Amino acid sequence: MAGFLFHEVVFGPVRSRRLGLSLGINLLPLHTKYCSFNCIYCECGWTPKNTPAAPHLPSREEVSRFLAQRLQQLAGEQYLPDSLTYAGNGEPTLHPDFAGIVDDTMLLRDQYAPGARVTVLSNASRIAVPAVFNALKKLDNNIQKLDAGDEKMFRLINNPFDPLPFDTLIDGLCRFNGDVIIQSMFLRGILKGEVVDNTTVSGVDAWLQHLVQIKPKLVMIYPVARETPVHGIEKIPLAELNTIAEKVRGAGLNVTVYE
Secondary structure, three states: OOOOOOOOOOOEEEEEEEEEEEEEOOOOOOOOOOOOOOOOOOOOOOOOOOOOOOOOOOOOHHHHHHHHHHHHHHHHHOOOOOEEEEOOOOOOOOHHOOOHHHHHHHEEEEEHHHEEEEHHHOOOOOOHHHHHHHOOOOEEEEEEOOOOOHHHHHHOOOOOOOOOOOOOOOOOEOOOOOOEEEEEEEEEEEEOHHHHHHHHHHHHHHHHHHHHHHHEEEEEEEEEOOOOOOOEEOOHHHHHHHOOOOOHHOOOOOOOOOO
16 A cells, blocks of 8 residues: 655655655644545555544644754755645645744745745645635645546545535635646546546546636646555556646646646
């Protein structure tokens, strides 16, 4: 089973296929995954079913201190990142002080790495929380997940723990009024004897209809690149991803394909 975890609050920087030189900020437990979804392709593995309601998370003060120290070090090495990225072991917006941490990060970015962009990689499950929504709107790269075109495929691929209706997720993404980047993983596989495939013509068309509603400033399309918890997940060929991308361009939206 896949299960790569980050054991530091601030890690990297690492080379990202989407973000350039990215300094990661992990707001989640250092030795276990903590997420509102249980995606079948997650590099961190399955989300534990026995996760405590209030797991130990790094404090706002700790995040600020570790980030300041690392940025000072990188500035001295003249190796400043292109992006300060909330990622790590699950869903970063689950941190109860996410909004305050965003404010701290923006100040530290301005002080030590003014050329960097502040980024979140999120699953869009917490948009309905006002403090989270307002914090997301402050970010340079507000990157939210949309891997499916309908309720069934959403539950097969992303497997949310909370009873989050797919339509509610779409409505939340529309509230950004286009100030959002959508990341979409395309895959095929078998899950408990059931076909999981978001690359079908009907599936892509349904997904695209939602994108037209959301009006994102960019759509990021990419395939599986690392080991997945479900064995046999297929990496979609680049030519097929490019065909999907052409449909997105045909709808008047900007799109980038990553291998």
